[in-house]
Amino acid sequence: MYNIRSVAAHEYLQLTNVWEASVRATHDFLSEADIQFFRPLILNEYLKAVELSCIKDEREKILGFIGIAGKKVEMLFVDPAARGLGVGKALMLHAIQERGINAVDVNEQNTQAVGFYQHLGFKVTGRSEKDSMGKPFPLLFMEL
Template sequence: MNYTIDRVSNTEYHQIIDVWERSVRATHHFLTEDDIAHYKPLILHTYLDAVELRCVRNAEGNIIGFLGVAADNVEMLFIDPAYSRQGIGRQLLLYAIQQLKVTKVDVNEQNEQAAGFYRHCGFEVIGRSALDPSGKPYPILHLQLAMAK
């Protein structure tokens, strides 16, 4: 299915954070409740303002997936689990590559589904960090688009 990619206003951050939390709970099984409680306000009050946001909406106009980009890096890509495996993530990523000139992404190593998705979309691992940017023990894989090397 082909979805329209739209901009996000800061008045819609509550929808974004709801999608983020549903997606994280469905895919980031390694995170604890304390971790989710730690990251949620950071994303809502700091990270969303630091990225260029794009989203996909359902027929009712509700956000069902979103992408955040800074410079040439995908900083966040989350899909509501009720809409997973419908091509939304791929469409957002292709948009980011073609329109926003993205060539890099960091992904939690323990989120094997996401790491596999990015590899399938042409990204290759170019590095690894033992800690996430918050200093938590969740290894991060650094990936780069193969054709961007």
């Protein structure tokens, strides 16, 4: 059982580092230029636009985090070293049970994430050829 905590602004850099490590492990469709494009947006804009929760280890290292806006998960990233330990599932179940989320958009090319959400009961309800920034990374819209 993990303790899920809220995130303070001074932890944004650590979250961004988790984001980058996670993306490098799971988003093989992104180029180095794409990662460098998104990194400052994550740090300076996207994190403050959502309600953030995280799971930390006993040394206060963030193992994974989730960002929620309304009833939708906007971001879920887990440190590669913590993958397979139930961190992502714990964050999602917390969001579903405590916050009533029922939707998530996921990169179609991130097949592991698509399978993860399907395992939790999400179904594909739509698709976009491009991401929200107009980049050629197709999104699947999923709902419970």
